[in-house]
Amino acid sequence: MVKRTPAYKNKLKALELERTGAMPSKKKGYKIDKKMQDDLSKELELQIKGAEKPSMWGLLGVRFILLPYTLGKLILWYGSWYWRYKINQTSYSWEDASYLTRRALGAPSDSWEYLVPTLETL
Known part of the structure; x- marks a missing residue:
């Protein structure tokens, strides 16, 4: 196609x-x-998303098996975020501020990773 x-x-x-x-x-x-x-x-090299062969980690069965691990990591991440910034009220690190900015702008992570090294030099 x-x-x-x-x-x-x-x-x-x-x-x-x-x-x-x-x-x-x-x-x-x-x-x-x-x-x-x-x-x-x-x-001619094609740089088209979705045209590459699926990896083993992208398959639905593997993701279903890894679901408990993924949910555990997510709960731990939310818990540490809540502890650091809601309870202790520390200031945001560069990575966390960058994550909040990317999420507020609605930018995809791959394009954000391309943009962030140029922002760090400013």
């Missing part, structure tokens, strides 16, 4: 034009022969 998307076809076309050194033409019927398309598609 990924190979049928326009983004994939555009990347493949750009890679083919780069390899051959040809100028892009204005006609819409630009076609790449099958052999060259197979060769170029092997070189």
